[in-house]
Amino acid sequence: MRNYFHYPVPLKSSIIVFSRVSNHQKQLRFALVCFLLTILHVNCEAHDGYDLWLRYSPLPASTADTYRSAIKGWFITSQSPTANIVRDELNRALPVMLGNRVAELRSPTTQQQVVFGTTQSPLLSGLASELAGLAADGFIIKSTTVYGKRSWVVVGSTEQGMLYGAFHFLRLLRTGNNLSDIKSSPRTKVRVLNHWDNLDRTVERGYAGFSIWDWHKLPDYIDPRYYDYARANASIGINATVLTNVNANALILTPQYLQKVKALADIFRPYGIKVYLTARFSAPIEIGKLPTADPLDEKVQQWWRAKIDEIYTYVPDFGGFTVKANSEGQPGPQNYERTHADGANMLAQALKPHNGIVMWRAFVYDNKVPVDRTKQAYNEFKPLDGKFLPNVMVQVKNGPLDFQPREPFHPLFGSMPSTAILPEFQITQEYLGFATHLFYQGPLFKETLDANTFVKGNSSPVSGVVDGSLFNHQMTGMAGVANIGTDRNWCGHPVAQANWYAFGRLAWDHQLSPLSIAEEWVRMTLSNDPQVVSTVTSIMMASREAAVNYMTPLGLHHIMGWDHHYGPGPWISNKPRADWTAVYYHRADSLGVGFNRSQSGSNALEQYAPQVREIFNNPETCPEQYLLWFHHVAWNKRMKSGRTLWDEMCYHYQQGVDTVAWMKSQWESLSGKIDADTHAHVSKLLAIQLKEARWWRNSCLLYFQQFSRMPLPSGVEAADQTLEYYESLQFPYAPGIRPKW
Structure with a gap:
């Protein structure tokens, strides 16, 4: 990737004249030059x-030798903008990882090589049958x-397939x-990032700086970061991006x-x-200056x-629209007594000749509807099943x-x-500690x-x-929902990059394990050192459950700070x-707690299948991780551990704090094995996370x-402040606050 940091050395001030000086002075000055160059080199390599995860560095000598024995050079069979991207990536990666001996060939030869291309090439057309099922x-x-x-080939039926194959080859x-024979195919067609970016460059629920889209300077100034953004997404198979906030601004049109x-x-x-x-x-x-936006009005259509x-x-290849309607103050078809299907189909019909699609969000709720908020999306959309046009996808959050x-x-x-249902996952960490908490979301996804x-059997x-x-x-x-901003590391927290990475990998293949994805990310981003890989993946895999424990254990939910959702x-x-x-959600009283x-x-x-209802409806069979989500439970109820609900809740909060303390100590043990800046950055953030985990435990x-x-x-630590103190805390400038409509 492009390195924006440069270390220019002014030539006139840097030239050391060796005439008319003693040998001792020459040696001192030569040593000084060597020292300065060493510093410059270290800084450039920091x-x-x-x-991101496209940080190429030299492989261990034995590993590099093994690869070089099977790869003497590489060749691309086509010439196109996409083929040029592959060429640039290979030229960027292979000389660093394997040394300059593995270089691009002018044409395929009789030596061992890697050939990249598509089945449209005569050289690779014989492999078309092997791609037929992908x-x-x-x-x-x-x-x-x-x-x-005997050589290796990386082949797609399309140039995009070749591009994804090249990135996977470099990942290996x-x-x-x-290296082994691999067949890989995306399990989903639209693998999309939703940017909640506004035209003024603020990012709703964004914790990594401002929007990377510089609308004021576009289209005349093209920030190099746009290319690096595209490259990062292509490397994990993401093939779509929604540039603007779901709380939309019509000016974008x-x-x-x-x-x-x-x-x-x-x-x-x-x-x-x-x-x-x-x-x-x-x-x-x-x-448009029309008097109405009624989707059944002919002039609106x-x-x-x-x-x-x-x-x-x-x-010409515009993908289509994402729409948030009749939710949280946004206008929609219900303003005109029409249904979500009426609104979505009106847009879908207009997009159909261009092969565009509509992603219509099911995140809808109305404070005037006297029903449990978690039921509203189902109540509104279930009756519309089968009424949406084929190029409409209903976009559903992972939870209700x-x-x-x-x-x-x-x-x-x-x-x-x-x-067609499109799941929506959060990559940004609105309720998950923002960009100061290490929270690996692979296990959540x-x-x-x-x-x-x-719904169709067991x-x-x-x-x-x-x-x-x-x-x-x-x-x-x-x-x-993207976690990307103008912060130098894109995502605020260095490890938050792993959530972007994990989303892309699971969108490509949901059968991958969060552990294997975490190991990939650590090896590609931090180090291949076995201790680093083992330690960091252990931290990452423990982080989600730790956050659940110190924030919302046993099925508690939505007890975050008002508006900003911080703390x-x-x-x-x-x-x-x-x-x-x-209080709407936890419903605590003298008898117990839970909804x-x-x-x-x-x-x-009642909105779930009978087998799900049977498991969750009875407090004795309901998994304890969801207990307070589905039940109001007495404080003295005995849990599976034999402890009362109150004691169990206390121990969960304490365990969350203890796990973060363990995460911090484990990270500290890697000093000297991870580059110093990254190590220091995460260490400081883990200190914040530990402080805030204690804040959560104490106040709750x-x-x-x-x-x-x-x-x-x-064994549960007592708070060092009063409840009144915690209630008095105010955060008017917490990042990512939703703009007022």
Whole structure:
């Protein structure tokens, strides 16, 4: 990747004249030059996180020798913008990892080599049958005979497949894996990042600086970071990006901004990335000057057709729209007594001639509806199953509430068999400690994907809905809310990059394990040293459960700070909306704590399959990790450990703190094995995380103790401040606060 940091040495001041000086002076000055050059070299090699997981460094000598024995050179069979990207990547990576002896060949030869290309090349056309069963973007890596010599080939049926194959080939080398025959194909078609970026460059729920899209300077100034963004996404198979916030601004649809969108789309196209935008439903009024945005109004339909046709004149491969409507104050079809299907289909019909799609978000709730908020999306969308056009995907959050540290899977997964469902995961860490907490989300993503919906028997995982196999859907995808900003390391926390990486890898293949993905990321980003790999992956794999424990154990949820969602706030009440308060969700009283969603309560469980209801409806069989999500439980109820609920809650909070302390000590043990800047950066953030984990434990236990009236059990540290102190804390400038509409 481009290195933005340069260390220029002024020639006149740097030239040392050796005439008319003694030999001793010459030796001293020569030593000084060597010392300065060493410093410069070290500084240039310092890892500031900008290279993400594409940081190429020399492989261990024995590993490099093994690869060089099988690779004498490499050759690309085609000439195109995408082939040039592959060429640039190989030229960037292989000389560093393997040495300059492995170089590009002018033509395939009789020596051992790696040939990159597509089956359109006569040299590789014989492999077409082996790619026949793969998706269009799939690839194979295979040992075969080329010009009479055993060689490796990296082949796709399309140039995008070749690009993905090349990145995977380099991943194998970077992680020290043995080369072997591989077939790989994406399990989903649309693998998309949702940027919640505003036109003023603020990022809603963004914790890594401002938006990387410099709308003011586009299209005339192209930031080199745009290319590096595309390269990073292509390396993990992401093929779509939504540039703008779901709380949309209609200006993005005007010619002034469409020319800016075009500039980005032109950059991303050779990387296989399509551009999408968010559509403000009231755009026909705001920029079209119509009196209505009613989706059944003929003039509104005509306006959208014309606008979409106009967009395609700027971006011929425009992907389509993501839409947030009738949620949290956003306009939508219900303003005109129409359904979500009416609104989505109106846009889909206009996009259909261009092969565009609509991703219509199911994150809807209304404070005026007197029902458990977690039920509202299902209530609104389940009756519409089968009423959406084929180029509409309903975008469903992983859980029924809002990106909590742990939620049960959303009941819409499996409940709309006639509708394409697109899961939405959070990559940014809105409720997960922002960019100061180390929270590896691979286990969270995987927990949802592996959850059993039971809608078609005992093996009906959410992943089967996602990849289309459960209901034979051809339109498939995964969406992730991006955590990317202008911070030098892109994501704020150095380890937060792993969540971007994990999302891409799981969108490509949901059968990968979070552990294997974490190991890949560590090897590619930090070090191949066995101690580093083992220690950092252990920290990462423990981090999610640690955060659940010190934030929301045993099924507690949405007890974060008001508005900004920074830190604990179980006392939050008396806000404009009941479902924006913590007391709405935990319902603590002198008898117990938890939201009763069983048949005797809000009966949110009725939205799940009978087998799920049977497990979760009974407090005795409900997994304890979801207990307070589905049940209001007495403080003195005996848990599986034999402890009371109160004691169990206290121990979970303490365990969360203890785990972060362990994470911090484990990271400290790697001093000298990870570059000093990265090590120091994460060390300081872990110190913040430990401080804030204690803040969570202290304030939450003090608050809930008012209701339980029970003492802290042995081994749980007492708070060093009063509850009044914690309640008085204010954070008016916490990052990522939602703009006021």
